[in-house]
Amino acid sequence: MNQTTDPLQPSSRMRWLAGGLIYLYAFITLIPLVWIFVTATRTPNDAIAYPPKLVTAPSPTGFVNLFTTRTRLSNEDLAALPPPATWYDNLVRKQQMVIAGPSSFIGRYVNSLIIGFGSTLLSVVLGTLAAYGFSRFRVPGKSDLLFFILSTRMMPPIAVAIPIFLMYRAVGLSDTHLGMILLYTVVNLSLAVWLLKGFMDEIPREYEEAAMIDGYTRVQAFYKIVLPQAATGIASTAIFCLIFSWNEYAFASLLTSGNAQTAPPFIPTIIGEGGLDWPAMASGTALFLLPVLIFTVLLRNHLLRGITFGAIRK
């Protein structure tokens, strides 16, 4: 092959270096994830063994403990019981315990799904409408309003936790799904409006004007022409909103206890016998990661294009 070098392309040595750095970075960020998935499949004793074991036999104990509550029985009581009906009964029996009932993990998980996706949907719908308005119409005091919206992000959310806690208690929104959806929507909305306004600004207004001249109202032009064009922006905004509301811990632990508690404040409270039940916590975390992972993989192409949108188009 001809050995010509393109001055605009990085040399092969630089390519190797860049690739190496990316793999190193990926390796470092993946360590906690690997730890979570490995710990989830260990027995409680293997998980806290010292010196640490590198390879252990996989065990479903963590998942069983995550989904159940258990009671320890004496040997005589255990012997008096009928033989275990299922493999997980059997597993628990071996630890001289019986299953007392299901844990509240599934309920908390469902709460997370309702609140996370609910607030994401609401943020994106409101954000899209607000961004369109800001992008297309002469709004009095537009730049002040936009700054004001952004300024809600300038303090740590926890700084307003006490006032919100008191307000929520007064109006009866404490520990309700609606309360948490509204709260996360408020926090996400500033991000959603700003991100989406950027995307809306990139959509030439000639498209809607053409549609209006072609015989459509502005609302019809909005959903027939603008929305499909904004799909990329809406998808990437939705991912950011979901990641925030799905992972949020501080407000959730303050404002929810039973009814509307999400998974993040619940998982660390899984207590095993004589200490923290690391495999149960790790398996809870592993399951907790899945929805965001799936959502992000599904919208991955939009996300990449979304982030680089402005850079490529102009």
Next chain:
Amino acid sequence: MANASFQNVSKSFGAVTAVQDLELEIADGEFFVLLGPSGAGKTTTLRLMAGLETPDAGQVMIGGLDVTNLHPAARDVAFVFQQYSLYPHYTVFENLAFPLRSPLRRVSESEVKRRVLEVAELLRIDSKLQNKATKLSGGEMQRVAIGRALVRSPKLFLMDEPMSSLDAKLREDLRAELKRIQSKLGATMIYVTHDQVEATTLADRIGILENGVLRQASSPRTVYDDPDSLYVAQRLGTPPINVLPLEWCELQGVPKGAKHLAVRPEDVRVGATGTVGTVEVVENLGSQQQILVSNPLSEIRALVSVDSGLKRGQEVRLEIAADRRLFFGSGGERIRL
């Protein structure tokens, strides 16, 4: 098809006056071209007619009806934009069908199909109907955009520099095609351009805009030969009209109040009498030669035949035919003899 008019229409954006006291009647079936440099108010004028802008004062009429406060959808006009003209997420067919599928029109799907095919054949894009709008060449895109206007026979066609992003060859082809279609349909057209060739070849009448004011609206011939102002005279003609001091002609022929003499390069002749000057540049234009002659008064351009044999540095005498002289006052206004 319908006639259209602006009655005393003004529009400003903040401190900028885009259109000022516009009075204009466009006849049914007329091809009217708005010509002017960018910022002259051409596009705003078009958008006012389409209903994309609301005038600050005055009335916009289409077919004898006051449409000043009517939504664009209700005006039944078609608009071809300079760019971003197609809906990128639709195919060519869907783009062409879009105006017909408007809830305002209630055209049956079989009728939509029939009309889309008809227009696609007319514009020779029928082989591209299933293509995504983004997978077309520039010329095809603008043809589809024009097709979207043609598909529903509107009262009025409004075109905002529809060919400015195309290359010269394509522009020439599409220009001829557009003129043919317009006369076949008897369509009323308002066409915005800054290209004088486009204006003179397409127009029944040309309207020249300067800073939001309509300076003259007449046939291309009249605008060229009998301009109302120096500004209008300078908008048409390549090479541009010569603007000369009055000393270039005999003083008894100069009307009162005149400050400038203007003459088109083809009206300057090399002869035995006339003002003396030195040839500075000889340019071959193919069928003619353009020469630039200078003397202490000014420089002047003239068109001569290719076999004139003129050389750089040569002394010539230039004559200006008496009936081809245009006089203008200090404000650029025409002073007629």
